[in-house]
Amino acid sequence: MTIAALHRLLDEIDTQGGPEAARQGRLRLTDDTQEGPEPMAQPVPQLSSIPDLPLKARPTNEPQPLPVGQLLKWGDEHPDPEVQDQAARARAALGGLRKRYATDQELTAITTEAEQLEKRLAELRTREAELVPAKPKKTRKPVGYPAAEVRAWAAANGVDCPPVGRVPKKVVEAWRASLPQAG
Incomplete structure (x- = not known):
């Protein structure tokens, strides 16, 4: 049926x-x-x-289920083409399930390994941060000239000098050359 x-x-x-x-x-x-509404041959x-049976018990007259491989072999060898077709479709469906199962297993393994690697990498980065000495803050070296005074001199003498940032070396040298020499 x-x-x-x-x-x-x-x-x-x-x-x-x-x-x-x-x-x-x-x-x-x-x-x-059958054609028409005749009663079934078996009542x-x-x-x-029907006696009450435990859920796992099977009546002795009921055929035992076959393993999938034997069932497919039986279907392939059956004389009815419809049964052969069902066996072929079942074989194709099982092939698809096997492929999907293998893919899912591989994806699970990859995901698990990736999570373990990410955890280990985080541990290594934490340990690295503990071992690497702290980088000292970069401090500017003090300049050997008063920048505001050099800029004022440059503006008064028509020398091109940016209003912010380091004073160019050639402007500082010109300013130093204009200073009276100590005797």
């Missing part, structure tokens, strides 16, 4: 009164493969006649 047929059967049971109607034997179910078992 296909899943679609099972869904139709369950829908039909619901329309005829549900499980209670099945317990009381009031269901009139038809076989979808629907009464739910009260």
Whole structure:
């Protein structure tokens, strides 16, 4: 029975009164493969006649599930082309699942390794910061001339000098040359 047929059967049971109607034997179910509304060849078992089984126990007359590989082999060798087609589709779906599973496993491993590496790198950077001596602040060397006085002299004598920043060396040398020499 296909899943679609099972869904139709369950829908039909619901329309005829549900499980209670099945317990009381009031269901009139038809076989979808036949023409017309004839009753199914096998009667629907009464739910009260089915013994209560533990969830994991299987009735002895029910076939044991096959491993996937054996089931696919059976489907490939089956004389019905529809069963062979189902086996081929299942094989393709399993191949896709295997590929996706392998990809997900690899991505998980990469992510885990990347997180471990980032953690280790943070530890190393912290340790490096502890070991590296602090860089001293850069202090300007004091200049050997009064900058404001040199700028005023340059402005009074028509020498080009920027109003801010270091005074150019040639301006300082000209200023020093203009000073009276100490005797």
